[in-house]
Amino acid sequence: xxxxxxxxxxxxxxxxxxxxxxxxxxxxxxxxxxxxxxxxxxxxxxxxxxxxxxxxxxxxxxxxxxxxxxxxxxxxxxxxxxxxxxxxxxxxxxxxxxxxxxxxxxxxxxxxxxxxxxxxxxxxxxxxxx
Numbered sequence: 001x002x003x004x005x006x007x008x009x010x011x012x013x014x015x016x017x018x019x020x021x022x023x024x025x026x027x028x029x030x031x032x033x034x035x036x037x038x039x040x041x042x043x044x045x046x047x048x049x050x051x052x053x054x055x056x057x058x059x060x061x062x063x064x065x066x067x068x069x070x071x072x073x074x075x076x077x078x079x080x081x082x083x084x085x086x087x088x089x090x091x092x093x094x095x096x097x098x099x100x101x102x103x104x105x106x107x108x109x110x111x112x113x114x115x116x117x118x119x120x121x122x123x124x125x126x127x128x129x130x
Contacts, residue, residue: 002026002119004096009124017084020124022096024077033104034079036070037114038092038126047113048094049081050104061109064090086128093123 003025012018022034035050049070051058058070069082079096097117102108108116 002098004098004119004121006094006096006121006124009094009126011127011129012086013130014087014128016086016128017082018086018126020081020083020094020096020126022079022081022121024079024098027074027077030100031103032098032100033102033108033117034070034072034096034098035104035108035113035117036079036081037095037097038090039095039123040092043092044111045095045114046111047109050108051079052104054103057105059104059106059109083126086126088128091126091128093125095123096121 005023008020031054033050033052036048037045038048039045048064049060049068051070067085072079098119099117102116
């Protein structure tokens with residue numbers, strides 16, 4: 001099974017930026033959906049964004065639209081989450097997830113959308129604080 005490894009988390013001040021990376025252990029040979037989720041202490045895991053390898057279509061939850069951008073590097077098997085104008089409420093452990101033959105869209109970002117994905121990384125911590 002593919003291994004996913006997130007990196008790039010850390011402590012950052014409000015208004016600053018971070019870029020998270022999700023490196024896969026193997027190349028994407030078929031069509032996949034890749035998503036970023038986050039989970040804050042005491043809260044449910046929520047979807048943040050997803051991207052389809054078929055056409056690079058991308059989707060975001062309302063609270064991060066205009067601030068976060070998901071992208072991928074197919075050569076290096078890596079997906080990125082560029083996070084700008086960070087807010088304290090963005091603090092969480094961020095996870096990437098991947099699922100072959102899944103087409104993600106706004107429906108993927110629903111409550112419980114994590115159940116659509118079978119491969120997960122271990123997460124990277126993002127703390128936004130002054």
